[in-house]
Amino acid sequence: MNITSATFVKGVVDPNELLKERLPQVACIGRSNVGKSSIINLLTKQKGLAKTGSFPGRTQQLNVFLINNKFHLIDLPGYGFACVSAGGKAKIFDMINGYLFGEGQEQAKVVLIVDGYVGPTKDDMEMLSALEEHGKDILVVINKIDKMKKSDLKVALQTIQSTMGPHTYIPFSVEKKIGVGELTNAIFGN
Numbered sequence: 001m002n003i004t005s006a007t008f009v010k011g012v013v014d015p016n017e018l019l020k021e022r023l024p025q026v027a028c029i030g031r032s033n034v035g036k037s038s039i040i041n042l043l044t045k046q047k048g049l050a051k052t053g054s055f056p057g058r059t060q061q062l063n064v065f066l067i068n069n070k071f072h073l074i075d076l077p078g079y080g081f082a083c084v085s086a087g088g089k090a091k092i093f094d095m096i097n098g099y100l101f102g103e104g105q106e107q108a109k110v111v112l113i114v115d116g117y118v119g120p121t122k123d124d125m126e127m128l129s130a131l132e133e134h135g136k137d138i139l140v141v142i143n144k145i146d147k148m149k150k151s152d153l154k155v156a157l158q159t160i161q162s163t164m165g166p167h168t169y170i171p172f173s174v175e176k177k178i179g180v181g182e183l184t185n186a187i188f189g190n
Helices: 015-020 037-042 087-099 120-132 150-164 180-188
Strands: 007-012 025-030 062-066 070-075 107-115 138-143 166-170
Touching: 007 015, 015 062, 015 087, 025 037, 025 087, 037 062, 037 070, 037 180, 062 138, 087 120, 107 120, 107 180, 120 138, 120 150, 138 180, 150 166, 166 180
Parallel strands: 025 070, 025 107, 107 138, 138 166
Antiparallel strands: 007 062, 062 070
């Protein structure tokens, strides 16, 4: 599918506000600073659509984007080492869990983004486990592959896949624009 329109709809802190939405929802989740917002900007060809920052934890709400008037793409806050207070982290954790696992919340797909250079962290594995327990349709994006030597990339991809189990994996690089077509098609269909 070619993305022909993408607009920011709203930011919400109460996941229940999204229960009213009737279009299919695709959620993007990953640890802080893994590149969720940058990936959204690359997919939509709009540099500033999703706000990015150099410090972890820039996204602190559920940002809703309308894609081709057919889908809602949800940019979730990152988990892990966000630069926020302990109380702020607890609110973010509750917001993420409420949206992904709350009663009545449904996503057509959940895109779990991991850092290919770092590999899946303990937080990534806990999120993956929770998504699997709740029967979510999971797509794993292995971001930042441009930071690896080609000789290390194959081993890293195999290690990630064997660690995370049987899911669809897309190697990705925002910098080199690798995997854009594959990810777009995997998320929204052909």
